[in-house]
Amino acid sequence: MHLLLSLPITLRSLVKPKKLDFNPVVMSGPLPSKSPDLWRRFLKPGGKTVAISASDSAKVRAYMQEHSTEAISEDGLVAFTLQDDGFLVECLPDQLVEADAMAL
Numbered sequence: 743m744h745l746l747l748s749l750p751i752t753l754r755s756l757v758k759p760k761k762l763d764f765n766p767v768v769m770s771g772p773l774p775s776k777s778p779d780l781w782r783r784f785l786k787p788g789g790k791t792v793a794i795s796a797s798d799s800a801k802v803r804a805y806m807q808e809h810s811t812e813a814i815s816e817d818g819l820v821a822f823t824l825q826d827d828g829f830l831v832e833c834l835p836d837q838l839v840e841a842d843a844m845a846l
Contacts, residue, residue: 743767743813743815743818743819743821743835743836744767744768744818745765745766745767745768745815745818746765746766746767746768746809746811747765748765748766748809750763750764750765751763751764751765751801751802751805751814752764753794753798753801753802753830754794754795754798755792755793755794756793756794756795756828757792757793762792762816763816764814764815764816764822765814765815765816765818766805766806766809766811766813766814767811767813767814767815767821767835768811769810769811769812769813769835773810773811773812774812774823774833775812783834783837784812784823784833784834784835784837785823785825785831785832785833785834786831786832786833786834789831789832789833790820790822790831790832791829791830791831791832792822792829792830792831793828793829794828794829794830795828796827796828799824799827799828799829800827802814802824802830803824806824812824812833812835813833813835814830820832821833821834821835
């Protein structure tokens with residue numbers, strides 16, 4: 743997973759109030775939300791979930807659009823995407839790259 747070095751977005755988790763700083767994850771190819779098959783492969787089964795406020799959800803959506811991505815990460819190891827308003831869910835952006843490489 744490659745992070746785009748930019749100003750991070752700062753969010754607060756609702757369950758355990760904690761400040762979280764995320765950077766955008768570089769994604770190549772089509773965005774997962776454009777295809778149900780890609781979206782299923784993109785979401786990590788049983789992955790972590792972080793509850794965030796509606797205002798933070800709007801910030802995440804705008805941040806992802808600005809950076810042409812659907813994934814953000816704090817550490818470059820675990821990525822999250824916005825699913826519905828109020829939740830970040832763990833995703834697998836590298837899974838899409840690997841699957842595309844195997845298709846070649």
